[in-house]
Amino acid sequence: MGQLRVGMVGYAFMGAAHSQAWRTVNHAFDLPLSARMSVVCGRDEDKVAAAAATLGWEGHATDWRAVVERDDIDLVDICTPGDTHREIALAALAAGKHVLCEKPLANSVAEAREMAEAAAQAQTRGVRAMCAFNYRRVPAVALMRQLVADGRIGTIRHVRAVYLQDWIVDPEFPLVWRLRKDVAGSGALGDIGAHIVDLTQYVTGQSITGVSALTETFVKERPLPTAAAGLSAEGNGSSGRGQVTVDDAALFLARLDGGAVATYEATRFATGRKNGLRVELNGSRGSLVFDFERMNELQFYDAALPSAEQGFSRILVTEPDHPYMAAWWPAGHPIGYEHTFTHEMRDLIAAIAAGQDPTPSFADALQVQLVLDAVERSAAASAWVDVEAVLAAV
Amino acid sequence: MGQLRVGMVGYAFMGAAHSQAWRTVNHAFDLPLSARMSVVCGRDEDKVAAAAATLGWEGHATDWRAVVERDDIDLVDICTPGDTHREIALAALAAGKHVLCEKPLANSVAEAREMAEAAAQAQTRGVRAMCAFNYRRVPAVALMRQLVADGRIGTIRHVRAVYLQDWIVDPEFPLVWRLRKDVAGSGALGDIGAHIVDLTQYVTGQSITGVSALTETFVKERPLPTAAAGLSAEGNGSSGRGQVTVDDAALFLARLDGGAVATYEATRFATGRKNGLRVELNGSRGSLVFDFERMNELQFYDAALPSAEQGFSRILVTEPDHPYMAAWWPAGHPIGYEHTFTHEMRDLIAAIAAGQDPTPSFADALQVQLVLDAVERSAAASAWVDVEAVLAAV
Amino acid sequence: MGQLRVGMVGYAFMGAAHSQAWRTVNHAFDLPLSARMSVVCGRDEDKVAAAAATLGWEGHATDWRAVVERDDIDLVDICTPGDTHREIALAALAAGKHVLCEKPLANSVAEAREMAEAAAQAQTRGVRAMCAFNYRRVPAVALMRQLVADGRIGTIRHVRAVYLQDWIVDPEFPLVWRLRKDVAGSGALGDIGAHIVDLTQYVTGQSITGVSALTETFVKERPLPTAAAGLSAEGNGSSGRGQVTVDDAALFLARLDGGAVATYEATRFATGRKNGLRVELNGSRGSLVFDFERMNELQFYDAALPSAEQGFSRILVTEPDHPYMAAWWPAGHPIGYEHTFTHEMRDLIAAIAAGQDPTPSFADALQVQLVLDAVERSAAASAWVDVEAVLAAV
Amino acid sequence: MGQLRVGMVGYAFMGAAHSQAWRTVNHAFDLPLSARMSVVCGRDEDKVAAAAATLGWEGHATDWRAVVERDDIDLVDICTPGDTHREIALAALAAGKHVLCEKPLANSVAEAREMAEAAAQAQTRGVRAMCAFNYRRVPAVALMRQLVADGRIGTIRHVRAVYLQDWIVDPEFPLVWRLRKDVAGSGALGDIGAHIVDLTQYVTGQSITGVSALTETFVKERPLPTAAAGLSAEGNGSSGRGQVTVDDAALFLARLDGGAVATYEATRFATGRKNGLRVELNGSRGSLVFDFERMNELQFYDAALPSAEQGFSRILVTEPDHPYMAAWWPAGHPIGYEHTFTHEMRDLIAAIAAGQDPTPSFADALQVQLVLDAVERSAAASAWVDVEAVLAAV
Structure with a gap:
């Protein structure tokens, strides 16, 4: 079975919820790709190292730019506050990585518009982007x-x-x-x-x-x-x-x-x-x-x-x-609550494997x-x- | 419209609930007989007089035996504790009065059996008896x-x-x-x-x-x-x-x-x-x-x-x-709660007017x-x- | 005990609810005045006669102007649609009758203002006015x-x-x-x-x-x-x-x-x-x-x-x-629902007997x-x- | 950190729930021992191999007797129907393995008594036994x-x-x-x-x-x-x-x-x-x-x-x-439901690490x-x- 190697940026509340979902999704659902928790990224070396251990990631990093460029990463999962979404997402899409981005997509319409445009362009290259409105998956x-x-x-x-x-x-x-x-x-x-x-x-x-x-x-x-x-x-x-x-x-x-x-x-x-x-x-x-x-x-x-x-x-x-x-x-x-994320990862993996666009798209998130x-x-x-x-x- | 002249024995909790029902029933339902709150009966002259005023009865009495014999009473409504039900009900039925008796019908099977037998006999004379399990009328x-x-x-x-x-x-x-x-x-x-x-x-x-x-x-x-x-x-x-x-x-x-x-x-x-x-x-x-x-x-x-x-x-x-x-x-x-009694009186009046037996009968109550x-x-x-x-x- | 002789105008949904309350209030509450259901008024002679019988009013009438002038009426209870409130209320207050008026007080601010002014003036003569926002009495x-x-x-x-x-x-x-x-x-x-x-x-x-x-x-x-x-x-x-x-x-x-x-x-x-x-x-x-x-x-x-x-x-x-x-x-x-009206009548009667203004006043209703x-x-x-x-x- | 190497017998409903708990427990709780999902055991080679892959166990086996004897297993987790509990539990305890056994402990009092006695003896050697009444952990x-x-x-x-x-x-x-x-x-x-x-x-x-x-x-x-x-x-x-x-x-x-x-x-x-x-x-x-x-x-x-x-x-x-x-x-x-098992594993691991007896004990389960x-x-x-x-x- 093929792998979907994930690099996650941010490891607080949302990072913990996403981690539990990435860990669980292939045990609950029969999917064509297997998620691999490759690396978690944060600004503080000690804290992110501890988070990697607690949350179950193989490695950790402090430079998200390096993470999004790594050859052994297929998807970037953005769990940081809204002021950093745009920069990380644009870089990841440019690097040909699929992107899952927490909501709200950005802190302004201008940023969200830029991200939606980038996602539309990336899509033509088979790169997928999704915004994490998890409650759709209840x-x-x-x-x-x-x-x-x-x-x-x-x-x-x-x-x-x-x-x-x-x-x-x-x-x-x-x-x-x-x-x-x-x-x-x-x-x-x-x-x-x-x-x-x-x-x-x-x-x-x-x-x-x-x-x-x-x-x-x-x-x-x-x-x-x-x-x-x-x-x-x-x-x-x-x-x-x-x-x-x-x-x-x-x-x-x-x-x-x-x-x-x-x-x-x-x-x-x-x-x-x-x-x-x-x-x-x-x-x-x-x-x-x-x-x-x-729920x-x-x-x-x-x-x-x-x-x-x-x-x-x-x-x-x-x-x-x-x-x-x-x-x-x-x-x-x-x-429980965390299952909404497991379902989200399920739908995302299924869409990527099928070569389809997951929803909600960045354009959907721009509309919000x-x-x-x-x-x-x-x-x-x-x-x-x-x-x-x-x-x-x- | 014909009247159904009621004599009620007892005026505590159940008596108050029955009074509100007797007062209301003909205003809520279109019935062939009109209930008349003729007399309320209790042991203490002062208290029963006060109750008559508060609860809205035309008269009051202290001797239930006299009440059940009165020509201008069609129905005896028994709201006393269980130890007195048998005696009052038997006397009322014998006097040809319809009887509504609060539950439980009696304090023993022997008493209840005697009452059910009396009701069965009275029925042959067109006299009706009903036990007041009001919750049926929710x-x-x-x-x-x-x-x-x-x-x-x-x-x-x-x-x-x-x-x-x-x-x-x-x-x-x-x-x-x-x-x-x-x-x-x-x-x-x-x-x-x-x-x-x-x-x-x-x-x-x-x-x-x-x-x-x-x-x-x-x-x-x-x-x-x-x-x-x-x-x-x-x-x-x-x-x-x-x-x-x-x-x-x-x-x-x-x-x-x-x-x-x-x-x-x-x-x-x-x-x-x-x-x-x-x-x-x-x-x-x-x-x-x-x-x-x-409810x-x-x-x-x-x-x-x-x-x-x-x-x-x-x-x-x-x-x-x-x-x-x-x-x-x-x-x-x-x-609310009192409406169950109003419905009870409605069904009782309708049965009496139609020459039918109301339910629950004394036999039903005996079975309980x-x-x-x-x-x-x-x-x-x-x-x-x-x-x-x-x-x-x- | 003194009486509060009520003339009610209108006998549909609200009229039925008010009737049940007027009939009940003195049996549920110990009050210095006793409500008397003197007359109900409506436009159609046959219908209002039937309503008087069903709802339990002593008499009926077709001319509300005559009702509000009657010497043997102490309070006018207005249960008609909003377009008639102003005229009836002003006439009743002018005639020195206490007024209970259904809500909304009127169909326009101008009407409501006129009514509030009339009520304020009547108050100086000991005449009371209240608007029937019954849900306050749940x-x-x-x-x-x-x-x-x-x-x-x-x-x-x-x-x-x-x-x-x-x-x-x-x-x-x-x-x-x-x-x-x-x-x-x-x-x-x-x-x-x-x-x-x-x-x-x-x-x-x-x-x-x-x-x-x-x-x-x-x-x-x-x-x-x-x-x-x-x-x-x-x-x-x-x-x-x-x-x-x-x-x-x-x-x-x-x-x-x-x-x-x-x-x-x-x-x-x-x-x-x-x-x-x-x-x-x-x-x-x-x-x-x-x-x-x-409730x-x-x-x-x-x-x-x-x-x-x-x-x-x-x-x-x-x-x-x-x-x-x-x-x-x-x-x-x-x-149940009707008890909110019984409580309303209780508070109204208590206020009238005490020489106090009931609430909500017409001014309160104007503010609404x-x-x-x-x-x-x-x-x-x-x-x-x-x-x-x-x-x-x- | 030390490991707690688990061998699980049975992989149906309960096996799936326990697997999710073993996988999650160390990511949710800070514990002195880390659970390792070493081997899952079932009668059918193909089915248990598939279950190991789906549920996330390192290996699989078809002979539970061999599993309970393995040196690299610290705890035997019994998720089979009740008729096999006694035999597996007794063998595991005799082999010095901690035991977690699904409820009911056994299919008869005689079996349960034998198991409680064995657990009491094992306890003197520092071997722990627990019955899996998971609802205690809601x-x-x-x-x-x-x-x-x-x-x-x-x-x-x-x-x-x-x-x-x-x-x-x-x-x-x-x-x-x-x-x-x-x-x-x-x-x-x-x-x-x-x-x-x-x-x-x-x-x-x-x-x-x-x-x-x-x-x-x-x-x-x-x-x-x-x-x-x-x-x-x-x-x-x-x-x-x-x-x-x-x-x-x-x-x-x-x-x-x-x-x-x-x-x-x-x-x-x-x-x-x-x-x-x-x-x-x-x-x-x-x-x-x-x-x-x-819940x-x-x-x-x-x-x-x-x-x-x-x-x-x-x-x-x-x-x-x-x-x-x-x-x-x-x-x-x-x-959700599965969290009750994660909590169960948390309490079990904590007890084992602390050298204490987890509850409910086999004696508690015998009493049931x-x-x-x-x-x-x-x-x-x-x-x-x-x-x-x-x-x-x-």
Whole structure:
């Protein structure tokens, strides 16, 4: 069996999740290529060496430019913050490596556009690029898409999407990189809002055409990370605090090109909601509801049933005929968060082996970026803003 | 329109619920007879006078024997503790009054048998008798029965019934009449266990044929009511405590005559469960679940649906084509506990007006009593006990 | 005991609900005044006579002007569509009658302002006016307000409110009065959106200061009622169809004066959601969630508990120490929709007897109207619109 | 770092789950020994070779006796059906290998006793033995045990445990080995009933002292596996059917040595329940509920909270201070079924490295076997049966 030799850049939260998926994918699925965890790359020699040992990579490196040039690497997996995606992805594609890039694709439309163009060119040379919107690979989400595509809920009227977290409710939580615009691009909007934009467009098969938004930063100043750690921050004087430069919460209304209207909300201030990604679709023939905190379930209301028997059914999406589930355990045995990445790697490997383009493509991810951009412009203008078209953008 | 003139004996919890139902029934339902709240009867003149005013009865009385003999009374509604049911019901039936009697029908099989015999005789004279198992009149329960009768869950394999309360978890809760065998007959068994016996037999259409039981009294001694009220109990010496002479909890396994096996549990020690009457049925083609704490909902699992779409659906039983619901509010507007009594009165009035026997009959209630009796004998013997047949009993 | 003699105008859905409440309130609560169901008024003599019999009113009338002038009427209860509220309310207040008026208070800000001014003047003469936002009287909602007021969820960051129904999803559902702007004022916005505007402002103690909105009419033409009933509509030619002149759905973002941001959605196209009034509040110390389809429950997340024990708790709001519940049944016994009206009448009677102003006042209802007005203007302008202040309005 | 070289016998469902755990455990947890997947053993050369490749084992073998004798194996992991456990475990322990054995420990009390004795002797030589009741390692279950141990629910009054599956509801489902007493020992009782016996005793810290049981086989004859596969079964004549020799369902009441009373039910005929392992505990100060279909949640009712705030809280057991969870993802990101095995391997490796005995021990598993034996004897006798003591047994 052929190998797919992977070089991964970044080894924090996403790196750990990807590692578990690369390690598992060929044991769960029968695939024509076998993933090999060749090298992990990071800036700090000691830390990346430790990460390689913990996460199970054969080697480690500190220069990502060298990694993307190595002959014995087939795919570059980008797990770094958004400000470095563009540079690494462009270099990897230029070097003829397949690329898997974490979301959001980039910190700006301009960067994302450049990446999508590069991916389009690389594609002509048989080089594949994919953006890692892992929630598409939740079996319940894939089933949701199938039911919509099969017309089971009819014409979609309403999309109701939230992604609720609460990890920075405490005003003393430090100013980590995800709260800095220069590194993260945006706050809740790009980090988790991007997921519900992609997910709802994926399951409905419709695109957002315009938005009306507001964003808010509830806590405007926070302790610098070192100050929070109890040390005096060098050069920070007496305060040891810095400005939060991203949104804590982003809310927007939207219209989709199939006629649906929508509400979206992404926040890190929803106390008690830990990873509350929820989507509800209401159609002319039925409704569907998904909540990631109960990721093995999908709710389906089928208005074609007799009136007295209609109700939201809780489908336990663990049957062998549910998407991806034949690879796992008997019915009723839940899978977890990391499985979404294993499924992602499965689809990516299958596409590469088949000489096909995996989805979501960089162009798909650019379109998400255009929506996020419209949200920011709408919030700034306090007015409706149309989403720019990808074609115009690319 | 003709009237149905009601005399009610007892005015505590059940009396209040019945009063609200008598007051409401003709405004919610179009019926050939109009209920008239003629007289309420109790032992204490002052208290019953106050109750009449509060609950909305035209008159009050202290001698139930006089009430059952009054020419201007058509129906006697018995809301007293179980130790008085037999005497009042027999007198009322003998006087040619229709009778509605709270459950359990009696405190012993012997009493219940006598009452069932009297009701059978009265029936030949056009006099009707009904036992007030109100939970049959929850719309979701009535729907459950319909779905079973229509074969929607196939052959029933399992019955799983609990009735969980927690109002005497505190060992300092006083020794009220419901904890005294001489008044109440039994504890959790007759008070709430009787409901799940009747309910499961009603919805399945099957009868319990034998049981294996255990009962337990966790707190064996409690403060006497007056002591609990902070007064020294006359003649109770230093302790002011008395023996609990009924079960706190009753658990039993059962077989039903249609081939199902069952578990039953009734307890007043299930901390956090306030009125947790729950029934689950598993059949060869589907399952049904009801929980009174969410009385407007019924869960239905239909195994005839495509495999990937099967799930427990939450039917909101508030549609106009659901049992009883056309009388109430638009879909999605819940009804409450008292409505079960209003429905009970509706069915009773309709049966009387039509010259038909209402259900559950006293014979049905006797059969429940026979099951309770088997439970007590099984618990005492630590062995399986068959339930005596009603025919033999009557 | 003194009486409160009620004349009710209108006898459809709201009239039926109010009737049940007037009939019940003095039997459930101990109050200084006794409600008397004196007269019900409607345009059609036969129909109103029948309604009086069904709903239990002593008399009936066809001229509301005569009713509001009657000496033997103390309170006028307005249950008609919104286009008649102003005229009836002004006449009743002028005649010195207390007024209970269904929501929305009026079909326009101008009307609502006039009514609020009249109510303010009447108040100086001891005449009371109240707008019937009944959901404030759900015990779980009242508990929600208490917990917020007690600081249990800290500073509120997010309000998430939806009111979802599905009764006009079918495009062949006829063009009833609620779909005509001239009678109803607006569609989902005023009918159900008004409820979540009032409810969220009530429980948070904050007012909406500005909104960004969109509205949509999915089905723009519907069969005329007579056509739907199978008759040829006079003068409607071949089509028998008419224009829907109100919104099917209204969505808006909002800011509240306490710093919270909010999403609101009111729709009649959420298939499977029958009466899905849901509100979630996220605060710095906790969260609260209410869903009217499970109206006896309140979810509370208390971030003051130890981290490992935090979770959304399902409080069954049926304890005697919960608002209004001491009047009803033992713990765990649900109440229903109509009880919200009984509680409303209780609070109204108590206020009148005490010589106090009941809430919500007409001024409160005017403020809701100003929010609805801002929503309509924002939707038309595709831009943020500030909510006009009540003081300026009055 | 030292290695723990594993030889696994059996490679079906349990073998696949254990493989994923062995592969993952050292990447998720920091442990003093590193698991090495040395060899997998099965009867069929081709199949076990394929399994080794799929599941990721270095080598394969067909003779388990040779495997347990190999010098380069430190631990034997037994994943075969119950009829082979005793022989393999005894040989492995005699050879000085640590043993992990799937549950139920054996098919009879006699076998289990012999194994427990062997384990006790091996322990004196530093050889460790553990029975694989994996559900103890669900974080929510471990939290449940902690809360009980900390006295948070007080004295336990009630245990309510079910393990509901539905995979043989179809009477045409074939007669697989799990339906044959000679291979599986018993049916639902030993397969899934064993789990709830172990789990409830583990979380309560109490032991079952006696039981009253019934068992049922609803479908007494089934197609032989080959016949079901569409082939004519050699030598089976015209029928192609065989007798089901185990229970489809086992129900029992029990008493525990801490004073609790309990209901247990294990069935493979609960239509719609896929892996419905549920346990509820009611104590004098609170209650706890766990449902494996929502394995990342624990419900806790704390009666020490103010009355108006009490409710069942849904604790999302994904916080870093929850058992095992610091190894995984941020709060709100679910884990799955296989993680229970990874946790099991973690605890086993930690115990071996520390020179301590892992739990549950073979003696613990023998005690479960004694309960199952009492259940079978009670069902046969239709009478209460006391559970034999382990000490007497060993």
